[in-house]
Amino acid sequence: MTTKYTKDHEWVSLDGDIATVGITKFAAEALGDVVFVELPEMGATYLKGSEVAVVESVKAASDVYAPIGGTITEVNDTLTEAPETVNEAPEAGGWFCKMRVTNASEMDALMDKAAYDAHCAAEG
Amino acid sequence: MRYLPLSPEDRMAMLKRIGAPSVDAFYEDVPEAARLPGKIDGLPDHQGELAVERHLSNLAVKNRTANEGKFFVGCGAYKHHVPATVDHIIQRSEFLTTYTPYQPEIAQGTLQTLFEFQTQVAELTAMDVANASMYDGSTACAEAALMACRATRRRRVVLSGGVHPHYAAATKTLCEAQGIEVVILPPALDGEGELIGALTDDTACLIGQSPNVFGTVSDLSDVSAAAHEKGALMVSVFTEAVALGLVPPPGEMGADIAVGEGQSIGNPLNFGGPYVGLFACTQKLTRQMPGRLAGETVDADGKRGFVLTLSTREQHIRRDKATSNICTNSGLCALAFTAHMTLLGGVGFKQLAQLNHEAACALADALEAIDGVEILTPRFFNEFAFRTPVNAEAVLAMLDERGVIGGVRASRLMRGAGLDDVIICAATECTTDGDIAAYADALREVV
Numbered sequence: 001m002t003t004k005y006t007k008d009h010e011w012v013s014l015d016g017d018i019a020t021v022g023i024t025k026f027a028a029e030a031l032g033d034v035v036f037v038e039l040p041e042m043g044a045t046y047l048k049g050s051e052v053a054v055v056e057s058v059k060a061a062s063d064v065y066a067p068i069g070g071t072i073t074e075v076n077d078t079l080t081e082a083p084e085t086v087n088e089a090p091e092a093g094g095w096f097c098k099m100r101v102t103n104a105s106e107m108d109a110l111m112d113k114a115a116y117d118a119h120c121a122a123e124g
Numbered sequence: 125m126r127y128l129p130l131s132p133e134d135r136m137a138m139l140k141r142i143g144a145p146s147v148d149a150f151y152e153d154v155p156e157a158a159r160l161p162g163k164i165d166g167l168p169d170h171q172g173e174l175a176v177e178r179h180l181s182n183l184a185v186k187n188r189t190a191n192e193g194k195f196f197v198g199c200g201a202y203k204h205h206v207p208a209t210v211d212h213i214i215q216r217s218e219f220l221t222t223y224t225p226y227q228p229e230i231a232q233g234t235l236q237t238l239f240e241f242q243t244q245v246a247e248l249t250a251m252d253v254a255n256a257s258m259y260d261g262s263t264a265c266a267e268a269a270l271m272a273c274r275a276t277r278r279r280r281v282v283l284s285g286g287v288h289p290h291y292a293a294a295t296k297t298l299c300e301a302q303g304i305e306v307v308i309l310p311p312a313l314d315g316e317g318e319l320i321g322a323l324t325d326d327t328a329c330l331i332g333q334s335p336n337v338f339g340t341v342s343d344l345s346d347v348s349a350a351a352h353e354k355g356a357l358m359v360s361v362f363t364e365a366v367a368l369g370l371v372p373p374p375g376e377m378g379a380d381i382a383v384g385e386g387q388s389i390g391n392p393l394n395f396g397g398p399y400v401g402l403f404a405c406t407q408k409l410t411r412q413m414p415g416r417l418a419g420e421t422v423d424a425d426g427k428r429g430f431v432l433t434l435s436t437r438e439q440h441i442r443r444d445k446a447t448s449n450i451c452t453n454s455g456l457c458a459l460a461f462t463a464h465m466t467l468l469g470g471v472g473f474k475q476l477a478q479l480n481h482e483a484a485c486a487l488a489d490a491l492e493a494i495d496g497v498e499i500l501t502p503r504f505f506n507e508f509a510f511r512t513p514v515n516a517e518a519v520l521a522m523l524d525e526r527g528v529i530g531g532v533r534a535s536r537l538m539r540g541a542g543l544d545d546v547i548i549c550a551a552t553e554c555t556t557d558g559d560i561a562a563y564a565d566a567l568r569e570v571v
Contacts, residue, residue: 036411036436038411054445060436060441060444061437061445063445
């Protein structure tokens with residue numbers, strides 16, 4: 001299983017052809033208390049970079065972009081009742097959705113952990 | 125505050141600063157044909173205050189007002205009694221300048237009235253949640269269509285032939301500008317059921333009205349069920365809010381979104397506006413709802429307070445992804461609605477609805493007794509359509525000569541629909557037995 005990151009602060013873990021998507025700890029901390037997550041529809045197909053979800057905190061509402069193209073196979077219903085899970089465990093229990101990827105090679109262009117940490121440090 | 129007009133010196137100073145030799149030179153980019161060469165035809169020269177007041181008063185007495193009685197116009201704007209208390213409350217200086225609060229929490233009184241307004245609208249429509257109002261019924265209808273498209277991610281909306289044509293037109297304008305397909309079914313007295321036949325797999329919502337523009341009261345439950353089966357939403361429209369005191373409210377007919385005009389409660393006819401749009405929906409759809417939303421909470425000391433909530437839907441935060449560009453509301457009209465509704469109370473509101481229905485029944489009985497007059501509306505609240513043996517436009521003109529404003533000819537709203545002999549008329553608690561007798565007498569003379 002490989003985990004990659006985007007400059008918009010999404011993370012994606014690929015296991016076989018199933019990718020799990022969420023927002024990073026850095027993003028969750030920047031947003032503040034998450035109060036609502038609008039999850040994608042089951043079975044819907046998204047291109048890499050298209051809006052797949054919306055995360056809303058007490059401060060702002062932000063779009064979450066698909067780090068990789070694919071079809072939604074599962075959404076994290078926990079977030080509907082407990083959106084604070086995104087703050088508590090952004091890169092574990094706070095995942096947004098799982099998707100069957102269309103083209104796994106799209107992972108190659110994303111950042112690894114070290115590159116992403118450097119990206120965050122640069123953003124301050 | 126004194127009005128301070130510009131002096132020629134002021135004007136010259138400004139022109140000099142921007143480097144234009146004259147006002148005409150400043151406007152030289154405007155094509156010659158679009159510029160006004162001299163005076164406006166028919167507009168008199170400026171005059172003193174006294175002369176202007178006299179001139180306008182002379183014009184004003186030519187108006188026929190609904191207050192003079194024998195007034196039977198409905199079709200989306202209704203003549204109801206507004207208690208003097210309502211006017212007194214809305215003219216309090218704390219409220220009179222009320223507008224959508226930009227520093228909301230400081231305006232607790234305004235937020236409280238908006239919260240009460242929302243509570244009343246939600247109860248009236250039997251929906252879970254209502255917003256702090258829209259501009260009017262027609263824009264509320266258009267916003268409901270847009271909201272349904274967002275919620276279902278579909279791009280097709282269908283309106284029944286019973287939806288007020290102005291509402292349908294506003295919906296078409298706003299939706300088509302966003303590339304949404306808008307289907308408007310042909311005018312039909314009892315046409316809400318026809319929505320089912322126009323339903324497709326890619327339909328975002330069905331929009332039906334009860335009572336509809338012809339006054340027909342319908343149970344939209346079957347239409348709602350059909351919509352839901354295809355994953356579409358049901359939008360239930362009303363133009364006469366008082367009807368909700370007697371007819372089944374949208375929430376009891378399976379509506380996902382309820383929209384309508386609130387003018388009937390607390391707001392005079394006022395030459396057609398400003399009015400107040402009512403907008404309510406189910407809990408599930410709250411985050412897709414346009415407009416402002418006041419919420420009740422407690423402060424740090426545990427005391428009751430009010431806030432604007434779910435603002436992340438709105439344009440000042442969500443920008444182009446906002447649920448609507450309407451972040452304002454008809455604050456003062458909404459306050460008038462709330463003041464009147466509070467005075468009426470639940471029982472009073474039902475009694476008001478009863479009076480309206482009884483007046484309309486009496487009117488229908490009186491008109492139907494006339495040879496050649498046929499009441500067309502099968503089930504009505506306070507408004508119905510009837511057929512006259514002669515052209516409706518001519519009938520209304522002749523009634524007018526006899527001091528009766530008899531209603532709206534259907535052909536005015538629905539051109540080319542073969543309704544040239546149809547008049548839509550309304551009666552309310554303001555309609556007296558004398559008014560009804562006068563209408564019947566005048567109509568008997570002209571048909």
